[in-house]
Amino acid sequence: MRDNQEHDIRYFRETKKGDSDMCKSVTRRFLLVLAISLMVCAITALPACTGAAPAPATPSTPAAPKFKGEITLPVVLDMTGPNSPNVVPLLPSFKDLAAYWNDELGGIGGYHVNVKYYDDKYDQAVVLSLYKEIVAGGAQFATFVASTPATTLKSAVNRDKVVVLAWANTDGAYLGAGETNNYGFLACPPYADIFATYVDFVASGLWPKTGKSGKPIIGGFNMDNSAGRQADKGVKLQCDARGLTYVPTFFKPGSAEHTSQILALKQAGVDYVTGIQLGSDTLVFFKDCARLDYKPVVGFHAAHDTVLMKAGYATGTWNYYVSGGADSKGYTIMKKYHDMHDPGQPMSAMYQAGFIYNVPMHVGLDRAIKRVGLDKLTGTAIKEDLEKIRMEDLTDGLCYKYNYTTTDHRSPFGVKWAKMLDAQGTLEWGNWVAFPERTGEQITTEFWKK
Amino acid sequence: MVQFTQLLMTGIAIGTVYGIIALGLVLIYKSSGVLNVAQGEILMLGAFVCYFFSEQLGLPFYLAFILTIGFAIILGIVIERVLLRPMIGQPLLGVILMTIGLMLILKSIATMIWGSLPLAYPRYLPENMIRFGGVALAPDYLYGTLISLGLFVVFMLYFRYTRSGIAMRAVADDQTAAQSMGVNISRVFSTAWAFSCLVAAVGGIVLGTITSVSLEMSTNGLKAWPAVIIGGMESVPGSILGGLLIGMLEGLAGGYLDPYLSGIKDVFPFFLLLIILFIRPYGLFGLKRIERI
């Protein structure tokens, strides 16, 4: 190979220069390396120095005296990578929730809350490292805004007794048969549950209204990953139970066209398409549907992206919301904090989800700190307090009730479906739909295979 | 039958985009022997820059298109000068790693400037479908295909009739011989990169019109690899044929194989690639190199 011959040539060129000359150049290089490493040290020291400056500034806020100290909530999310379109809109929501606790609830157990974001780059190796880093920093708790970490970290968190609140939609997050000791909690309901409720909603609510005879045909348009497979499973389970036809299709995120999937749905005469698509794929789906003259009713996740709304594609789509109490006290609070930074802008579904999903972490920490104190706070204490939550409204009516037991960590226990009426984001709300009674084990692939 | 034709039409439209990405790869490989991993990212950046000109600056779309092409040419020259020139004569893997570095840089710059939410171009094409019998063809597919095919014709003519095109072919054939005949190799390299980026940017705009402008677009860069191999690494017409073939087979695999093997659509081109490499190790249109010691 050519390049290896070059290798030899270059090697001779470098050593031919003469050793004294070589020495000099190496010394120069050494000095250069020294200079670079000094610079690197300086840059490393920079955040430490600047970090010292704002630190005293935080206690000097008006509310400072009433806090006993500071507590940091680590939040790990996909700031970059293929999942980022989904995650970036909810960044302010964690801070807003923390601000609400600091302003009006006296912080968590009397401590001022700070949110610290970590970027896992959609890489499970990074997730592991970040988890270790967070635990090494002394935290007994962390939020992971993605599905896969729940499986990646399951054995580690149960071993280290660290409470992890994960936005998990993967089998690894649910308990297998006989497992009772689980430090992983679900922040959002599994897609299997959510989309199963959509089938119910269609069969009992939407379909009778159309006045058509027969039974509706349900289709699936899901990502070929753990989240998509999860949604698919729930719909299939519920369609089997109700005797409905189900036509599943899958796609790879970021594909340029979904023609074959849409043709399959169209030819099967699917009336209602369910599915979870994040990022750009919803837009491509709608564009391809328009190209193929196909207009199904869809029940999607994150279908109300601003892009979709602006391009006029989102109208007429159903989308689930965990937050649905538009007339509740919790909603007013969320709106107040949202309008502080984005006045007049519609609250995206992701923002609302973010405001809700971290609530159990705040509540669990708050109760555990009040019970045992911050010095004696352990993951086990937080876990015990979280597992005492029984059908409890933690969000002032903003979302459905929470229910954590020792064997089931799915919550909140219901969603609302809402239809987008126009491009401004006006919604037609459905009612709260509670999830079908199932144990966590019953959603896993192994159980479902039988 | 309608399903078959529809899948084929979409396959052709998307296939030309793959062909365009493949053409960009072939242009660089032919002249400088560099394997550019970052082609998908250049495509993505082209789409974002066009979005910037047309939507954020509010320029008319044709103007945005021309400005994007200008930007792409400059980008290509800069990349070649800053990143690839120092790597001449270095091992193949080093050059690949250089383009991996480029990939990281371009993607993070796009994320920093435009964020990670998907964006959409203003609707600049007519909306109504063009119909042939039972098959509907979207105008954006049709225009995209026409633009891509036009680009291919231009490049075929360029390599055949212009002086610099012939120089580029000479460099591809034998660098030393070309140099001794007075061909300015470094200029050929920069031209190749400029053209490659231009082609990628056009591909990005076409793809952005068909789908949306998002960071995920860069994954389509991977699809071009099987197209390149099927067409043969050295052949310009091969790259378009390879792209078309991949696009169509992908569509058909999605339509007919997917019900049995779910998710096969995106892996199918790679199965095909392995099979072709077993039968014809230098691609369908590539040159079989005779090696001497």
Place this chain on the structure above:
Amino acid sequence: MRLPCGTYNESYAQDTAIVRTRVQWALTIGALLVAVSFPLWLSNYGMHLVNMIAIYILSAIGLNILVGYAGQISLAHAAFMAVGAYTSGILNAKLGVPFIFSVFCGGLMAGGLGVVFGFPALRIKGFYLILSTMAAHFIIMYVIQHWTSLTGGVHGQSLPPTTIGPLQLTSEQAFYPVLLLFLLAGMLFALNLTRSRTGRALIAIRDNDLAAEVMGISMSRYKLIAFFIGCFYAGIAGALLGHWSGSLIPDLFNLMSGMWFLAYILIGGMGSNLGPFLGVPLMVLVAQWLRRLVTDLAMIYPALINVIMPAHDLIYGVLIVIFLIWEPRGLAHRWHIFKVSYRLWPFSY
């Protein structure tokens, strides 16, 4: 290999010894002492990094044999790691095969598959080989992701705690000795392999395969041997990675991580056994440090978080580019030049 002043080969044993001079002995013993003492003074998080680096080095050694010595560029390294991880994890978790034995099974499985996917290498090379390995990556990962009944599919699965006999390897500190032993064994094997007939045959194939064949080296045999050994290492490293992280997740083995292994050996120095030991720690620690920098900066300037977080990749990419322009042949080459120039220090000619 030129020897330093005053060092002569007086016996065959001396000629073939890996560690020759007093300085080398000192360095070897020093490095071993430092490596053994890690659990004593490193924090839990530090041990996590050390373990991760050890696994990556083991994998990179395999890739170095395949790419650096035999010249067969493979993008499918992550997929072969996945094969090892899944084979070992499933054998261990479902069939109860003992840990060490299942790890070797993982290695053998990956090596065997490596031979299968190495077959195209007999006819093709260069870009065509790179792309056939890329196809291999996608096909292997497709099978792993869709063979749900065995692998857990896209959801992955978590593994029971690793045990060796009565010992439970639950903490980073407990896992470290196992990894260290595997790493040392892998390192010794690689060192000896590259000095043997096989290693020289591989180098000959890398430098000019036609010439090598004319000289009587069976190209097909040695190319397949290289694929087997490289993928065997990947399988072992992948199996250890699976047991160490306690889960089998397809996302852990994507195309990009395969590319990063190429980056590790290139930055470290291709075709040098020292390479992986320099490249992996450097790149892993720089990435780690950058991540911490970005996280802290985002804490200080919360308004700029959308710009600061992606800056990680920007800086990392720029560092790679600068490094490649500065030293395209890797740190091992730099170290070699350093040794050559200081051989007579302080008395220069």
